[in-house]
Amino acid sequence: MKISIEQREAVKKRLLEEAARHFARFGFDATNINEVATGAGYAKGTIYNYFRSKEELFGEVISEAARRTVERYQSRQISGSARTALKELAEADVSVLREEESFMKILVSEALNPRSENYDVILTHLGPFIEKVSKILEEGLEKGEIRTDKPVAQLSIAFLGMLTLLYVQHWKTGGIWPTLEEIPDLVVTLFIDGAGNEEVKS
Amino acid sequence: MKISIEQREAVKKRLLEEAARHFARFGFDATNINEVATGAGYAKGTIYNYFRSKEELFGEVISEAARRTVERYQSRQISGSARTALKELAEADVSVLREEESFMKILVSEALNPRSENYDVILTHLGPFIEKVSKILEEGLEKGEIRTDKPVAQLSIAFLGMLTLLYVQHWKTGGIWPTLEEIPDLVVTLFIDGAGNEEVKS
Amino acid sequence: MKISIEQREAVKKRLLEEAARHFARFGFDATNINEVATGAGYAKGTIYNYFRSKEELFGEVISEAARRTVERYQSRQISGSARTALKELAEADVSVLREEESFMKILVSEALNPRSENYDVILTHLGPFIEKVSKILEEGLEKGEIRTDKPVAQLSIAFLGMLTLLYVQHWKTGGIWPTLEEIPDLVVTLFIDGAGNEEVKS
Amino acid sequence: MKISIEQREAVKKRLLEEAARHFARFGFDATNINEVATGAGYAKGTIYNYFRSKEELFGEVISEAARRTVERYQSRQISGSARTALKELAEADVSVLREEESFMKILVSEALNPRSENYDVILTHLGPFIEKVSKILEEGLEKGEIRTDKPVAQLSIAFLGMLTLLYVQHWKTGGIWPTLEEIPDLVVTLFIDGAGNEEVKS
DNA sequence: CATGAATGAGAATTCATTCAT
DNA sequence: AATGAATGAATTCTCATTCAT
Numbered sequence: 038m039k040i041s042i043e044q045r046e047a048v049k050k051r052l053l054e055e056a057a058r059h060f061a062r063f064g065f066d067a068t069n070i071n072e073v074a075t076g077a078g079y080a081k082g083t084i085y086n087y088f089r090s091k092e093e094l095f096g097e098v099i100s101e102a103a104r105r106t107v108e109r110y111q112s113r114q115i116s117g118s119a120r121t122a123l124k125e126l127a128e129a130d131v132s133v134l135r136e137e138e139s140f141m142k143i144l145v146s147e148a149l150n151p152r153s154e155n156y157d158v159i160l161t162h163l164g165p166f167i168e169k170v171s172k173i174l175e176e177g178l179e180k181g182e183i184r185t186d187k188p189v190a191q192l193s194i195a196f197l198g199m200l201t202l203l204y205v206q207h208w209k210t211g212g213i214w215p216t217l218e219e220i221p222d223l224v225v226t227l228f229i230d231g232a233g234n235e236e237v238k239s
Numbered sequence: 240m241k242i243s244i245e246q247r248e249a250v251k252k253r254l255l256e257e258a259a260r261h262f263a264r265f266g267f268d269a270t271n272i273n274e275v276a277t278g279a280g281y282a283k284g285t286i287y288n289y290f291r292s293k294e295e296l297f298g299e300v301i302s303e304a305a306r307r308t309v310e311r312y313q314s315r316q317i318s319g320s321a322r323t324a325l326k327e328l329a330e331a332d333v334s335v336l337r338e339e340e341s342f343m344k345i346l347v348s349e350a351l352n353p354r355s356e357n358y359d360v361i362l363t364h365l366g367p368f369i370e371k372v373s374k375i376l377e378e379g380l381e382k383g384e385i386r387t388d389k390p391v392a393q394l395s396i397a398f399l400g401m402l403t404l405l406y407v408q409h410w411k412t413g414g415i416w417p418t419l420e421e422i423p424d425l426v427v428t429l430f431i432d433g434a435g436n437e438e439v440k441s
Numbered sequence: 442m443k444i445s446i447e448q449r450e451a452v453k454k455r456l457l458e459e460a461a462r463h464f465a466r467f468g469f470d471a472t473n474i475n476e477v478a479t480g481a482g483y484a485k486g487t488i489y490n491y492f493r494s495k496e497e498l499f500g501e502v503i504s505e506a507a508r509r510t511v512e513r514y515q516s517r518q519i520s521g522s523a524r525t526a527l528k529e530l531a532e533a534d535v536s537v538l539r540e541e542e543s544f545m546k547i548l549v550s551e552a553l554n555p556r557s558e559n560y561d562v563i564l565t566h567l568g569p570f571i572e573k574v575s576k577i578l579e580e581g582l583e584k585g586e587i588r589t590d591k592p593v594a595q596l597s598i599a600f601l602g603m604l605t606l607l608y609v610q611h612w613k614t615g616g617i618w619p620t621l622e623e624i625p626d627l628v629v630t631l632f633i634d635g636a637g638n639e640e641v642k643s
Numbered sequence: 644m645k646i647s648i649e650q651r652e653a654v655k656k657r658l659l660e661e662a663a664r665h666f667a668r669f670g671f672d673a674t675n676i677n678e679v680a681t682g683a684g685y686a687k688g689t690i691y692n693y694f695r696s697k698e699e700l701f702g703e704v705i706s707e708a709a710r711r712t713v714e715r716y717q718s719r720q721i722s723g724s725a726r727t728a729l730k731e732l733a734e735a736d737v738s739v740l741r742e743e744e745s746f747m748k749i750l751v752s753e754a755l756n757p758r759s760e761n762y763d764v765i766l767t768h769l770g771p772f773i774e775k776v777s778k779i780l781e782e783g784l785e786k787g788e789i790r791t792d793k794p795v796a797q798l799s800i801a802f803l804g805m806l807t808l809l810y811v812q813h814w815k816t817g818g819i820w821p822t823l824e825e826i827p828d829l830v831v832t833l834f835i836d837g838a839g840n841e842e843v844k845s
Numbered sequence: 846c847a848t849g850a851a852t853g854a855g856a857a858t859t860c861a862t863t864c865a866t
Numbered sequence: 867a868a869t870g871a872a873t874g875a876a877t878t879c880t881c882a883t884t885c886a887t
Contacts, residue, residue, distance in 0.1 A: 066268030231433030470672030553755040635837030
């Protein structure tokens with residue numbers, strides 16, 4: 038009963054995607070292994086030929102989520118002023134979200150959940166993203182576009198946080214506000230300019 | 240056995256606080272009713288003399304959380320420039336967090352969880368807070384301190400979001416960064432000034 | 442906190458009647474002690490000042506049922522031919538049923554339930570009734586109205602059984618057929634004449 | 644594990660039979676799902692692979708009971724005078740009772756319990772039986788063997804009722820009276836001739 | 846490999862009963 | 867006497883996991 042590696046990978050992918058859908062919709066505890074298997078077109082037992090436990094399945098879903106998102110926006114070339122570059126990065130991230138909503142929802146949930154035990158895996162996803170942001174900010178710093186009194190590391194996290202926050206807001210309002218289209222501009226404006234009035238700030 | 244209303248309320252409070260601790264630490268699903276009761280010094284069955292079900296208990300914990308936090312910072316008088324006022328508000332919120340960490344954690348979790356079904360109760364908590372923020376921003380708007388191209392409602396949500404985000408960051412890093420002390424200043428700076436360099440922006 | 446014996450008896454009566462209503466509607470297991478007490482206007486604990494346990498309460502309800510029904514039709518004077526006398530007895534029983542429907546329902550349930558452990562108490566109720574029937578049948582026997590090839594004891598039980606059966610039928614059809622009015626005549630006809638055609642039988 | 648359909652049906656049958664034994668002995672409420680499973684040689688959980696709930700299990704037990712009894716006596720050919728035919732039908736029913744005592748006990752309990760919510764399923768069982776009785780009575784009617792002043796439908800129910808009654812009496816007296824052997828003759832005599840003395844009736 | 850039957854730990858909930866007030 | 871808070875045994879049902887086929 039051997040199957041080729043390709044077939045095996047294909048089955049695993051199908052299981053991961055169905056699992057992602059369930060974890061995204063119901064959370065870890067309320068996700069039912071049987072339904073995941075059935076939803077993917079297999080029987081309950083099959084899942085255990087690919088994952089040792091529910092925990093491992095969840096872990097692999099998160100890893101897969103991190104892998105997919107990173108992969109997608111890493112291909113993009115980003116350049117220009119910090120403002121432009123960040124916006125392009127946000128656009129890339131939003132486009133990933135469109136394609137991989139379930140996976141992204143899980144990542145966001147985990148990233149914002151104070152109790153999450155998946156910090157490490159989340160970092161796998163955040164890592165490359167934050168590095169990109171950091172690089173952009175550092176370049177902006179040299180060009181004098183970015184404030185100098187806060188560490189770049191912290192600013193990077195703040196940027197990612199704001200973006201994530203807008204996603205949550207988007208989902209929670211049923212897509213009303215903000216819409217996916219306006220998120221990149223919004224996050225950049227909020228992040229770089231803030232809510233203050235320019236003239237007064239100086 | 241017949242106890243006084245005060246005693247009954249005291250028992251209920253004890254149960255709610257223990258429940259809050261558990262929900263904050265383990266989440267809804269992983270919280271065990273039996274352990275909550277035992278932790279509060281009662282037997283399993285007692286909890287059902289006060290709450291009809293685990294769901295109801297959770298609901299009441301959230302309501303209580305909203306009630307407590309609102310109550311605490313509503314007593315504060317807030318004034319001055321938008322920047323000062325917002326900072327004071329954030330300070331008030333942080334001081335609530337110090338006192339009611341479990342309840343706040345639950346609120347934050349629910350507020351940031353895309354799946355949460357407790358949007359209404361969360362709004363009970365956010366409502367008064369957002370109103371306060373809105374009022375401050377409107378006054379700042381008149382004084383020309385706040386940008387005019389974004390609706391105050393959206394800016395208010397953004398402020399709350401950033402604050403919440405910093406809490407999560409605080410918890411997730413085990414209190415390392417940001418510390419509770421620096422949160423008020425940080426959130427105001429990020430929110431009003433943004434990450435951009437002043438001189439360049441103008 | 443003493444109350445007079447009359448008061449005590451009155452409370453007990455109220456509890457028994459409410460209990461009868463519940464046992465009749467829900468059966469023993471599904472009857473809730475708390476609801477019985479509440480329904481009677483008392484708190485849960487009060488029941489235990491009058492009955493040692495749910496079992497004892499049920500036992501006393503049955504005894505009370507037997508006592509009440511026996512008492513009611515024992516006062517009636519019954520005479521005439523076997524047919525007339527039996528009909529009058531059935532009428533007396535039906536009139537009891539009208540007044541004490543809950544208690545009667547419980548008795549009937551217990552009488553017809555193969556599992557019932559209350560055979561003795563049921564006999565308390567059946568006893569006097571069966572004796573009456575037996576006496577009537579014996580008198581009828583002497584007058585040649587009743588067949589001689591079956592023991593009177595068995596015929597008596599058969600009569601009671603048929604009557605009981607009609608009650609069940611009455612309740613199960615929601616009072617449609619037979620109605621309480623037609624039961625006495627029906628039971629006597631079925632019991633004495635049977636379904637056979639007279640002319641052919643001889 | 645993957646077992647054949649036959650094996651699955653066999654397991655289900657075993658569970659149903661054990662359940663019938665328990666329901667017959669203890670009634671619905673006092674029957675313990677765990678003990679049913681264990682008694683059938685399985686673990687608690689297994690029962691839920693075959694029935695969704697205790698209610699469903701009970702319902703299927705009743706259906707199975709109805710199915711089994713109907714099936715058994717429907718194969719019998721019944722003929723002759725009404726008296727003979729009814730006696731043969733009763734004999735058929737008694738022989739079913741011998742084979743399927745638990746199932747029959749449950750049917751009888753449900754049929755005679757004023758509170759039963761299984762009237763429909765009971766009718767499934769009664770239906771075919773009553774039809775048979777009705778047919779016999781109608782034929783007897785044509786031959787002038789049966790009284791004409793009562794609807795056949797009611798007479799049929801009465802016959803079934805008497806038979807059922809004798810079962811209860813049989814069980815309640817521990818098989819003393821009536822014995823299973825004498826039931827067919829007894830029910831027919833009581834039903835057709837009644838308790839009256841022939842000579843006097845005419 | 847795929848299957849799904851069997852398992853049993855675990856959890857929520859109910860409720861008769863006790864007993865301090 | 868009346869109350870109702872506290873208790874904990876008991877019960878139903880769920881579901882991740884194992885494993886024979």
